[in-house]
Amino acid sequence: MYTLQELAKKAKPASAGSRGAEAVLQPDTDMRPEQDRKSASEPLQRDYADSNEGRPAQRSWVFPVVGFSDIINWLLRYWWLILLLTLIGAAVGIGFGKTAKPRFTAGSDILVAPSNLQVVPNDVYATSMQAESQLMDIESKLRLLTSGNVLQRVVNELKLQDDPEFNGTEKTLFSGLLGEAKKVDGVDPEQAKNIAALRELSSRVDARRPERSYLINLTVWAREPEKAVLLTDTVAKAFQDEVAQNEQDGAARAARALTEPLSELKKAATDAEMKVAQFRNAQGLQTGNTGELVSAQALTEINSQLVGALSRQAEAKSRYAELTSAGNQALDPSGTLQSPTLTALRTQYATLKQRLDAMTMTYGPRYPELASAQSQIAGLQAQISQETSRILRAAKLDLDQANSVVETLRRQIETARSAVSLDTDAQVTLNDLERDRLTKTTLYQTYLTRAQEIAQRQQIDATNIRIASPALPPKNRSWPPGTALLTVAGAVVGGGLGAGLALLFGFIGLFRAQSRATYVK
Numbered sequence: 294m295y296t297l298q299e300l301a302k303k304a305k306p307a308s309a310g311s312r313g314a315e316a317v318l319q320p321d322t323d324m325r326p327e328q329d330r331k332s333a334s335e336p337l338q339r340d341y342a343d344s345n346e347g348r349p350a351q352r353s354w355v356f357p358v359v360g361f362s363d364i365i366n367w368l369l370r371y372w373w374l375i376l377l378l379t380l381i382g383a384a385v386g387i388g389f390g391k392t393a394k395p396r397f398t399a400g401s402d403i404l405v406a407p408s409n410l411q412v413v414p415n416d417v418y419a420t421s422m423q424a425e426s427q428l429m430d431i432e433s434k435l436r437l438l439t440s441g442n443v444l445q446r447v448v449n450e451l452k453l454q455d456d457p458e459f460n461g462t463e464k465t466l467f468s469g470l471l472g473e474a475k476k477v478d479g480v481d482p483e484q485a486k487n488i489a490a491l492r493e494l495s496s497r498v499d500a501r502r503p504e505r506s507y508l509i510n511l512t513v514w515a516r517e518p519e520k521a522v523l524l525t526d527t528v529a530k531a532f533q534d535e536v537a538q539n540e541q542d543g544a545a546r547a548a549r550a551l552t553e554p555l556s557e558l559k560k561a562a563t564d565a566e567m568k569v570a571q572f573r574n575a576q577g578l579q580t581g582n583t584g585e586l587v588s589a590q591a592l593t594e595i596n597s598q599l600v601g602a603l604s605r606q607a608e609a610k611s612r613y614a615e616l617t618s619a620g621n622q623a624l625d626p627s628g629t630l631q632s633p634t635l636t637a638l639r640t641q642y643a644t645l646k647q648r649l650d651a652m653t654m655t656y657g658p659r660y661p662e663l664a665s666a667q668s669q670i671a672g673l674q675a676q677i678s679q680e681t682s683r684i685l686r687a688a689k690l691d692l693d694q695a696n697s698v699v700e701t702l703r704r705q706i707e708t709a710r711s712a713v714s715l716d717t718d719a720q721v722t723l724n725d726l727e728r729d730r731l732t733k734t735t736l737y738q739t740y741l742t743r744a745q746e747i748a749q750r751q752q753i754d755a756t757n758i759r760i761a762s763p764a765l766p767p768k769n770r771s772w773p774p775g776t777a778l779l780t781v782a783g784a785v786v787g788g789g790l791g792a793g794l795a796l797l798f799g800f801i802g803l804f805r806a807q808s809r810a811t812y813v814k
Contacts, residue, residue: 357807359800367799368792375791382787383780390776398514398771399521399764401529403438405431405507406757431502434758435509437539438500438532444491446531447524453490454483458516461489498528508761518766525764537756544747551744558737565730572726576719592709599702606695613688642673 368375407427437443453459499512513528515521649666773779 357800357803359803363799363803364796367795371791371795371798374795375788378791378794379784379788382783382785382790384783385787386779386781386783387776389783390773390779393773394516395770396514396516396772397518397521397767398512399518399525399767400510400512400762401525401760401764402762403509403511403529403532404759404761405434405509407431407507431507431509434532434536435500435502437535438509438511438528439495439498440535441491441495443528443531443535444494444498446534447494447527448487448490450527450531451523453494454486456490459490459493460486461493462486494524497524514771522764522766529760529764533756533758536758540756548744548747551740551747555737555740555744558733558740562730562733562737565726565733569723569726569730572719572723576723592706595702595705595709599699599706602695602698602702606692606699609688609692609695613685613692617685642670645670645673 407430448454448459497514501510502508503510511525511529513521513524515524645666649663649670652663652666769775774782
C-alpha cells in the first residue's frame with residue numbers, strides 16, 4: 294500500500310516528463326484523521342499545481358469501500374428514522390386492515406360425469422368411452438361454467454345490474470379522486486349497467502379442475518359472506534341449466550332437421566303407394582293374405598283339386614270294371630257286389646235255400662210247402678237282381694261324375710295358366726313398384742319415428758351434473774389478510790424502508806467525504 298507522499302513522488306517525475314499528464318490518487322483504505330490526510334496531500338497538490346499551471350482542475354470519482362462496522366454505525370445513527378417508518382408502516386397496515394373493503398370467498402364442488410344418464414336406448418347424443426374425449430368434454434364444460442351465457446343467467450336472476458357493488462356505481466374512497474366513469478355515446482344506460490355487472494361478476498368467478506378428476510372447483514367472492522354463498526349457488530345452478538338447455542337446443546335442432554323433409558317424404562311414399570294400387574287395378578292383379586297373386590293361388594288350388602279328382606276317377610273306373618266283370622256272383626255271399634240290402638237278401642236266400650234242400654230230401658218233390666219255398670226263392674232272386682242292377686248303375690254314375698269333374702278341372706287349369714302367364718309379366722313391373730313403395734314408406738316411417746323420439750327427448754333432462762359440495766358461508770375474509778398480519782407486515786416493510794434510507798444516507802455521506810479527499814485542484 295502506497296502513502297500519499299510516495300504517490301506524490303511518483304507523480305512528480307511523470308508530470309515533468311510529460312506536460313499535461315493527469316495524476317490520479319486513489320487511496321485504498323485510509324482511516325487517518327482528515328487533518329493528517331490534508332497535510333499529507335499539500336505537497337502533492339503544490340507539485341500538481343506547478344506541473345499543471347494554466348490548466349483547469351479535474352475530479353476523479355472513487356467508489357468507497359463499505360465495511361460491516363460502517364453499516365452498523367449507519368443503522369445506529371439513524372435509529373430514529375427506522376423506528377419512525379416502522380411505526381408509520383404498522384399504522385398504515387392497521388388503517389388498511391380496518392378501512393379496506395373485505396372479500397369473502399365461497400366455494401363449491403361440481404361433479405361433471407363424462408356421460409349423460411341413459412334414459413333412452415338410442416339417445417341423440419353419443420357417449421364416447423375414450424379418456425381423451427371425456428377430458429375434452431369436461432374441459433369444454435369448465436369453460437362453459439364461466440361463459441357469458443351462464444353469467445348472464447346469474448345477473449338476470451339476482452338483478453346484479455341494479456346492485457351498486459356490480460354495476461359500477463358503488464362509492465369508494467378514491468371515486469371522488471378518479472372521477473365518474475365516462476359514458477359511452479349510443480349505449481343504453483341499462484345495457485351499460487348490465488355489461489358492467491357481467492364484467493365484475495366475471496372477474497369474481499374462478500373455476501378449476503383438479504388433475505385426474507371429474508370435479509370442478511367453483512369459487513366466487515363478494516363483499517358479504519351470504520352474498521358469496523348466494524352467488525356460488527346461483528352460478529352452479531345456472532351452469533346446470535345452461536348445460537341442459539344446450540342439450541335441449543341440440544335435440545330441437547335435430548328434430549327440426551328431421552321434421553323439415555317429412556312432408557316431402559310423406560308425399561313420395563303416398564305417390565308410390567298410389568302407383569302400386571293403380572297398376573294393380575289396371576292389370577287386375579290381386580294378392581292374397583300371403584302376398585301371392587290370386588291367380589297363382591287359384592292355379593295351385595285347381596291343381597290340388599285335379600289331383601284329387603283323378604284319384605277319385607281311378608277309383609270309380611276300378612270299381613265299375615270290377616262290378617261289371619262279376620258275372621253271376623250276385624247270389625254269392627263273398628262276391629264283389631256288396632250292399633246292406635244285398636247282404637240281407639243273400640242271407641235270406643241262403644237260409645231259404647237250405648230249408649228247400651232239406652225238405653226236398655226229406656219229403657220229396659211233391660211236398661206241398663216246397664212250392665211255397667220255391668216261390669219265395671224266386672222272389673229273392675228277383676230282388677237280388679234288382680239290387681245288383683242298382684249298384685251297377687250307381688257305380689256307372691260315379692264314374693261319369695268323376696270323368697266330368699276331371700274334364701272341368703283341366704279346362705280351369707288351362708284358363709288359370711293363361712291368366713298366371715299374363716299376371717307374371719305384370720308382376721315384374723309390380724315388384725319394382727312395390728320395392729320403390731317399400732323404400733319410401735320405410736324411410737318416411739323412420740324419419741317420423743325418430744323425429745317424434747327426439748321431440749320427446751327435449752322434455753327430458755339427461756345431464757349427469759350434480760353439486761358434490763354445496764357452498765358454505767366463509768368464516769374469515771379472503772382479502773385483505775387479518776389486521777394483526779397487516780400490522781406486522783406494515784411494520785416490517787416500514788422498518789426495511791427505514792433501514793434502507795439509513796444505509797443510503799450513510800453511504801452518501803461516506804461518498805462525499807471520499808470525494809473531497811480525492812479532489813485535486
